[in-house]
Amino acid sequence: MIQQRANFDWMLKELADGVPQTRQIVVLSADGLRIAQYGGDPDAADRIAAACAGLQSLAVAVAHEIPESDGRMRMVIIEVSGGFFYLMAAGAGAFLAVLAEETVDAGLIGSRMRDLVVRIGAHLTSPPRRDGQPV
Template sequence: MSIPEPPTSTANRGLDWLLDNLVEKTPGVRHVLVLSRDGLKMCFTPGLDEDQADQLSAVSAGIQSLSLSASAEFGDGLGSGQAMVEFGGGLLLIVPAGEGAHLAVIADADADVGIVGHNMNELVEQIGTYLTAAPRSVAGGDTTS
């Protein structure tokens, strides 16, 4: 007699499953990546290889940095908005995803940006605590005050 396994919760399945789900349920989405504010990839969908994920992380961090600078100079200075870049053959959308993290999506050029953005924000609301990148500490730093 075998013991049945407990039902799998969202937390048990991990963030990878949730990213894959965004690709599956959103027409036109090709790749999803979670990155830290400073451009380090945290997790990504299988359609990206390691090098592509690193490059997408760097590009996304740069775009978010430019967006924050534009907000500081010409907007409200809060820098909590989204960024979108259209390029030949696709779109890159980036949204904040918790303290120190961003969610980036590569979509087809003809994808419905409203639906993609809505599903991205819905994912962030549902699992925002999983998409948080804690600030990195300095290794071997002095811990005395």
């Protein structure tokens, strides 16, 4: 797992460098555990990951209310005073979250996130766990 986290560094840095207004990037498991991060501090990344678990669960619940939906969350975008938050499904049981400044090109960051997920989605997975261990 240590080597895999090291490999995430350059991938996440590439995303941040491609969109300069990016503040923090977090890769997380569906149950809210931080897998990797770029920018910001680890405590903030852990809080973001935990919040994202609830947010993706809420998005799935809402998706089930849309008759044409397959019930899967693809992307959530939240605009707040001072910036944007993006959450995208990124593989089996994994998600990609990005915090960005309010001057970010919203279309560009969404597109770059999607490109990253398509390119390396197989690496952005988190197997189900039982008692903290993969099952």
